[in-house]
Amino acid sequence: MFNDSLFFSLSTRMSKQGRTIIFSIHQPRYSIFKLFDSLTLLASGRVIFHGPAQEALGYFASAGHHCEPYNNPADFFLDVINGDSSAVISNREDEDGEAKETEESSKREKPLIEKVAEFYVNSTFFRETKAELDQLSGVQKKKKSVVFKELTYATSFFHQLKWIAKRSFKNLLGNPQASIAEIIVTIFLGLIIGAIFYDLKNDSMGIQNRAGVLFFLLDNQCFSSVSAVELFVVEKKLFIHEYISGYYRVSSYFFGKLLSDLLPMRMLTTIIFTCITYFFLGLKLVVDSFFITMFTLLMVAYAASSMSLAIAAGQSVVSLATFLMNITFVFMMLFAGLLVNLRTIVPWLSWLQYFSIPQYGYAAVQHNEFLGQNFCPGLNVTANNTCSFAICTGEEYLINQGIDLSPWGLWKNHVALACMTVIFLTIAYLKLLFLKKFS
Known part of the structure; x- marks a missing residue:
């Protein structure tokens, strides 16, 4: 029992x-009521009493309502609130209680509640309670803002990070439809691209095919990263509720979601996509080149996903954030280097290329793939013996595209992508930090 x-x-x-x-x-017996520290009584939306539970009987006695011997105080208080004459009527010698009808008692019920409520407003209990509430909420606006926004946490940053990441990862495994669909689409797309551009040749057409497929690889990484907009939009209300409740810091939530959702999914799909397409396409069969291509695609995916988070953080509608991302990526594609030679753009617009994520990725994969390639087999392609009307070496193609042939010409693109990733993640974090959480 x-x-x-x-x-x-x-x-x-x-x-x-x-x-x-x-x-x-409900209606605790006296042995339980004795354990109460404080007591609040309400009737018809009015506060009848609020204060120490053990002083409640004395308070009602001072108001003219005495508890009968051996009566449970909890039942007595309910009788007072409900206007039961057997409990609340005292010192009424001039009234014949036995002659009163039930209808007349009910008529006195509302005035009785108002009388007891007014008695409480004039009591010391009310004044003490009001003073405590004024001290807690603050009379000035600044004090009120500090009270509600200075949250304290019972656990450390790393403890919160651990459990947020663990919960997010469990949610990812518990609802694998989106993740599995993304992996299946990645595999299918990799096979289709591999079949279309299968076994690229080192001839004049191989230059065009390589340039086109490398651009498509970067294009796919950018547009597949649009799904990252849901990371903070879908759980916005849950995040606000848990944050103002003091469950965790903004930083713990932010990095926990990145570690458990964004980073592993982008890495997994990039590895799968690169392993399928690289060998189907017949790109440069050098170990270093393979891993540089994978690393470049991964950096582009992280930079694009970070920009998605920066745009979507604080938004309430996924479709709006997705629309903004698509427009931004389409604009960036114009300055990637395939649709137009970047050296031919007018100076007052050429600076926009430095804000294009695919431009850095495209320059890196071209440098990695074309450097050292010969597209005029059987011809002597020494420094002064090249075709006048055709590009025969990868170096000639890179120079024509305005790409630096030095090692720094390759790695400066990864540095730029890393900087853009950090900047966009910082923007996303600040938007979450200063998101209006208190209404």
Whole structure:
């Protein structure tokens, strides 16, 4: 049998240790009522009493309502609130209670509640409670803002990070439809691209095919990263609720979501996509070139996803964030280097290329693939013996595209992508940090 007295006593001891315990109890018996620290009584939307529970009987006695001997105080308080004449009428010698009808008692019920409520407003209990509330909420606006926005946390940053990442990863595994669909589409797309551009040749057409497929690889990485907009938009209300409740810091939530969702999914799809397409296409069969291509595609994916987060953070509608991302990527594609030679753009517009994510990725994969290639087999392609009307070496193609042939010409693109990733993630974090959370 459930022992409610033991349970209440145990709950009282646990609450004194700093734990918050909430449960509902109806008409407690006297042995349980004695364990109450404070008591609040409400009737018809009015506060009848709020103060120490052990002083409640004396308070009602001063108001003219005396508890009968051996009566449960909890029942007595309900009688007062409900206007029961057997409990609330005292010192009424001039009234013949036995002659009053039930209808007349009900007519006195509302005035009785108002009388008791007014008595409480004029009591010391009300003044003490009002003083405590004024001190807590603050009379000035600044004090009120500090009270509600200075949150304290019972756990460390790394403890919160661990559990947020663990929860997000479990949600990812528990609802794998989107993740599995993304992996299946990646595999299917890789096979289709591999079949279309299968076994690229080192001839004049091989230059065009290589330039086109490398651009498509970067294009795919950018547009597949649009799905990252849902990372903070879908859980916006949940994040606000848990943050203002003091569950975790903004930084713990931000990095936890990145570590458990964004980083592993982008890495997995990039590895799968690169392994399928690279060998189907017959790109440069050098170990270093393979991993540089994979690393470049991964950096582009992270930079594009970071920009998606920067645009989507704080938004409430996924479709709006997706639309903005698509427009931004289409604009960036114009300055990637395939559709137009970047050296031919007018000076007052050429600076826009430095804000294009695919431009850095495209320059890196071209440098990695074309350097050292010969597209005029059987011809002597020494420095001064090249075709006048055709590009025969990868170096000639890179120079024509305005790409630096030095090692720094390759790695400066990765540095730029890393910087853009950090900048966009910082913007996303600041938008979450300064998001309006208190209404």
